[in-house]
Structures are given as structure tokens and as C-alpha cells.
Amino acid sequence: MRVTFLGQGFEPTSPNSVGNKLMDFLSSNDYDSFFGISAFASAAGVKGLSNYLEIAKPNFRDLTIIVGIDQNGTSVEALEEILALGIDSYIFYQKEPPIFHPKIYLFEGDNQNKIILGSSNLTANGLFSNHEGSLMVEFDSTDADGLQLLNEIKVYYSTLFDLSDPNLFEINRGNIDSFLNDGVISREPKRVKQNKKVRQSTTKSIAIPDRVTPTIPSEFRRPRRSQSSTRTTVVHTSSTGDETVYERGQLAWIRNRLPASSVQSAGSGTNPTGGLRLVQDGFVVSGNVIDQTSYFRNTVFGALTWNTVRTTPYVEGAEASFFVTVRGDVWGLFDLEIRHKPTGEAGQHNYTTSISWGALGERIRGASLTNARLELYSPNTVGDPFIIEII
Structure with a gap:
């Protein structure tokens, strides 16, 4: 098992940004499953990954994305871009105060596996230019420690990985419109905030x-x-x-x-x-x-x-x-x-x-x-x- 630090945004170029890793792994034949969990997503971030997800479709049996929509962090346009991907995709949302904030990206294959955990959301800046820090864990399918870590993640978030959680909502036109009408999400031009x-x-x-x-x-x-x-x-x-x-x-x-x-x-x-x-x-x-x-x-x-x-x-x-x-x-x-x-x-x-x-x-x-x-x-x-x- 190999653990690598992925830093970005703290230097003029960030070759080890999470975005670059996602692009590389989605284009690889070494994996057949991708499961991404992100607190927030942006239209630009999803659109940028769309070509790489298209490349992955013939080789990956599973492509799944779960995003949060708390604090107006994911726009209507971002959800529409995810919908257009034509992959399994869901919103996690609860009305109680705790927000949905994990950033986990799993790539699994017959021989190779990679886990990325850190602070990078599925936004253009979150993937490439924000000051972010993540750990990438690489291990083959015979590595007991790597498999144990993967299992711990899947057990902890079991209802996300088996898609049985009652607070998961499939990303479809009806659910997007419902969250928009309820004021939970908004369109990007309306999301103008005081950028302190x-x-x-x-x-x-x-x-x-x-x-x-x-x-x-x-x-x-x-x-x-x-x-x-x-x-x-x-x-x-x-x-x-x-x-x-x-x-x-x-x-x-x-x-x-x-x-x-x-x-x-x-x-x-x-x-x-x-x-x-x-x-x-x-x-x-x-x-x-x-x-x-x-x-x-x-x-x-x-x-x-x-x-x-x-x-x-x-x-x-x-x-x-x-x-x-x-x-x-x-x-x-x-x-x-x-x-x-x-x-x-x-x-x-x-x-x-x-x-x-x-x-x-x-x-x-x-x-x-x-x-x-x-x-x-x-x-x-x-x-x-x-x-x-x-x-």
C-alpha cells in the first residue's frame, strides 16, 4: 500500500491536483468502477470531467456520483450537467443542521485500486486551483491493509454505497425542479455572495x-x-x-x-x-x-x-x-x-x-x-x- 499527499493551489503549477488524478484514472483501463462523493459540485467542474467520464464508459461497469446541496453549494446548472452525464447520480440532503461534507473518490479494478480522501469538491477550483490537501492511497487487490481501509469506508457509508439511504435522491428533472422550487438550490447567476x-x-x-x-x-x-x-x-x-x-x-x-x-x-x-x-x-x-x-x-x-x-x-x-x-x-x-x-x-x-x-x-x-x-x-x-x- 502506498500513500501519497496530493497538494494543490500552493504553487504556480499543481501537477498532483485531484482534478489531474481524476482525469488520469478515468482514462485508464486499470479500473472498472468509480464512486465519487462530493459535498459540492459546480457546472464547470462537472462539465470539465464529462469527456473523461465518456472515455470511461466503455471500460467501467459502474460510474456513480453523489453530491450534497447544502448551503447553496451546488447549483441547478451543476445538477443538470450531472444529469446529462447519463450515469448513476444522486443528491444527499437532510433538513437537519449537519451538512453533507465528505470528498471521497474511489477507483477499483481487478488488480489496482485507488482511494482519494481530502478537501477537493467537484468544482473547477476545488479540483485544480484552490488551496486543497488530500491523501491518495494506492494498493493492489491482494493488499490486506488497503482492502481493509476500503472496507471501512464502505461500511461506514454503507447506505450511500448500496444506495439505500432514505436521504438519497436520484438526480432527475423532477427532483431538480422540486429542490429549486423549495429554495434549497438556485441557479448560478442568483448565487452572488459577498466574497469576503x-x-x-x-x-x-x-x-x-x-x-x-x-x-x-x-x-x-x-x-x-x-x-x-x-x-x-x-x-x-x-x-x-x-x-x-x-x-x-x-x-x-x-x-x-x-x-x-x-x-x-x-x-x-x-x-x-x-x-x-x-x-x-x-x-x-x-x-x-x-x-x-x-x-x-x-x-x-x-x-x-x-x-x-x-x-x-x-x-x-x-x-x-x-x-x-x-x-x-x-x-x-x-x-x-x-x-x-x-x-x-x-x-x-x-x-x-x-x-x-x-x-x-x-x-x-x-x-x-x-x-x-x-x-x-x-x-x-x-x-x-x-x-x-x-x-
Whole structure:
């Protein structure tokens, strides 16, 4: 029997991530049975594994997945992706307070067996990029210690493995709809939560250094849709390893080529004055080019709470949450200040409104974004953030 530690997320690349192991073993001819138990699942995580489960079908006599749905940790879309797999799949749910939280993946074959136990859920981040730790136990079918461990797991969770537990619900259209109607699960665009860990990146009193994170394989990412269609931007919550999805609202503005002046920040020890100048840039709304001196203050950000910052010259400010992605990379959720200075127009129709990069300033400056394209989207629903995508 061999025991191996599977760590992920703590270094730029994670070759021993649980996701990589699942992909390898599902593609192998050494096993004929897979049983996966996960507290949570995401659409991206399940979709990413779907090709490997298809590869496994001719060789595996049993393919079974059980997932939990506590704490809104598994979305309707994730369950629909599991349903589409066409394998044995179940929800475990009880109404009592204890939540369903195991993560166990068993591969059994005539000669080889593997057990993975740890913290990785069936989500894209949980399988590849979250800080996770698991143990993988490998043993052949004559290894008494390995077989004993396997038996202990199956005995402890006997009603899960024999599918007799009364709190198991087959994943089918009727059960998905019932849990949705009862408010136990929800659709991903509605699962927008306060991501406290991401918000800590805006901390002013403690400097939080940037950290390189492992890349998630392309098949586990949500595809970017065409420019003309509605797209979603995804951030993963730290508490469950699951995804929070922000649906784009209305396109509010495009800056076709960012000037250097809009992607700079103040030097160390001074107030961050670097900001995004909200100019006209030929942006058209309802057939008319916007008047930037009023459009941003009254239309795009009109619903915010504005306060007087200075009386002479008059400046007012407001704060809003922005979800920021840069060239396909998720930077996270940030509270940024918006300032409006009517006298900035100076009779020359100049810009009067800007967004201060604040804590993002240094990172913006180091990203070489001059001449990049920026798209600003309004919140899709009340409580959602604005979305800034720099392409």
C-alpha cells in the first residue's frame, strides 16, 4: 500500500491536483468502477470531467456520483450537467443542521485500486486551483491493509454505497425542479455572495501581496461567448470552493484604447490619484453619442449614494463594487471610489467623472494595459457589482 499527499493551489503549477488524478484514472483501463462523493459540485467542474467520464464508459461497469446541496453549494446548472452525464447520480440532503461534507473518490479494478480522501469538491477550483490537501492511497487487490481501509469506508457509508439511504435522491428533472422550487438550490447567476476573501484584497491597513495561482485546464473553464450574446463572469468563493457567478448587465461604456494616463497610479506614500477617466470615446446609447459630463454621473452611477467631497471646487464622490477581469484572468471584487467634478468640464466638454483605481493602482500599472480595450457593464440585478473587463 502506498500513500501519497496530493497538494494543490500552493504553487504556480499543481501537477498532483485531484482534478489531474481524476482525469488520469478515468482514462485508464486499470479500473472498472468509480464512486465519487462530493459535498459540492459546480457546472464547470462537472462539465470539465464529462469527456473523461465518456472515455470511461466503455471500460467501467459502474460510474456513480453523489453530491450534497447544502448551503447553496451546488447549483441547478451543476445538477443538470450531472444529469446529462447519463450515469448513476444522486443528491444527499437532510433538513437537519449537519451538512453533507465528505470528498471521497474511489477507483477499483481487478488488480489496482485507488482511494482519494481530502478537501477537493467537484468544482473547477476545488479540483485544480484552490488551496486543497488530500491523501491518495494506492494498493493492489491482494493488499490486506488497503482492502481493509476500503472496507471501512464502505461500511461506514454503507447506505450511500448500496444506495439505500432514505436521504438519497436520484438526480432527475423532477427532483431538480422540486429542490429549486423549495429554495434549497438556485441557479448560478442568483448565487452572488459577498466574497469576503476577495474583498480583503482592498484592505488599506495591511498590504496583501499578489500570488500566482495554478491554471485551470481549459475544459474546466466556462467558455467565453460571442460579443453579441450575454456572457457571465465567474469568481470562486473561498468558503466552499464553489463558484459565484456574476451575470453581465447592460453594456454601459467602452474605452477602445486605454491611454497611459488611465492605467497609472500614485507613488508610494501618497493618495492613489491614478484613475480611469470616463470620457466620451464615441460611445452611443439609443442612437446618440453620450454626453460624458452627465451620462456617467446621472445614468450609469445615478443610483449610488453620492456625498460631497469638496465644496470649492465642488467634487462629489460615491463608492461601488466592481468585479474586475484582465485579459481573461479574474482579479476579483473591489470597492472603488467614483468622483464627479462638474467644473472639470471647463466649458470644453472634457471628462468630469472618473473611477479611482485605489488599491488596484499598482497592479494596474504593472500590467502593461496601455492601448487595451476596457468594457464597463452595469449590475445585472440589485446587489450585483459593476463589471470591468479589460481585454
